[in-house]
Amino acid sequence: MTLLELIEAQAARLHEAGVSFGHGTTNAFDEAAWLVMWKLGIPLEALDEHASDEVPAAAADEAQALVQERIVSRKPAAYLTGEAWLQGVPFYVDERSIVPRSFIAELIADATIDAWLSDETTRVLDLCTGNGSLAVLAAMAWPEVSVDAIDLSTDALAVARINVDRHALAARIRLLQGDGLAPADGAYDLILCNPPYVNSASMGVLPLEYRAEPELALAGGEDGMDFIRQLLARAPDHLTEHGVLVLEIGNERAFFEAAFPRLEAAWLETSAGEDQVLLLTRSALMALVAAR
């Protein structure tokens, strides 16, 4: 059997089993390619080059067994391989933290956020850092800045530590444990935040793959806005005069606008569309706080 035939056969099994995607891939073929090629030790980008290679029977059996584990356990592929990529950068991941997939990563990589930064940008905060991926991408994108990365979960921070060390960024990224902005130290030029925002009704019907992730990383209360309400009330105190907050809210725009009807937001376009990530200036946040 060739590599391509093996991947196609495993994709058919994933499709047949009705597994859910969304943790780094969006379809059965890509998910099968990830699992099979990881097991065979072939880089994903080398698929075209190796598509016609014959796969030894024993190696094919091992790849099929991994796909079987994916089907039976319903764990995201990244938890089985211990690795996820964001913008081409590899990150260690395990079940102590969510599988990284934030669309804010795109906005760092394509320089969208740079329009709100200046020569005076020196301090960035990654609030709700999880496995530390956005903190690492921010430190890579803006070599002059220092990054603080906060999470409530000591488990998630242990995973973030592995990634900060893996990318040799310990001198520029500080990991801080605590609730919301409580551990924040002074004012930041930029706050990135991909918080827990899933509303209660959606939490109740999440596919098993998402239930394999820490609930603390997903659940945002009745309307998904519990964490965000606290954050928007306190953010002005932790932003410099021209500082901005870049906030991810997934599919919760309707709940967000119902909770903050008069807030002036700039919606930022990502591959997921124009209503998953927004940017708030300090002055917009101050107007919100003043109106309460």
Ligand SMILES: C[S@@+](CC[C@H](N)C(=O)[O-])C[C@H]1O[C@@H](n2cnc3c(N)ncnc32)[C@H](O)[C@@H]1O
């Ligand atoms: C959606 S995950 C985002 C993780 C990471 N930034 C990413 O994009 O992959 C949300 C994170 O918020 C953390 N979290 C939940 N409640 C928190 C709180 N009150 N204060 C700080 N972090 C919190 C969770 O532990 C989780 O790591």
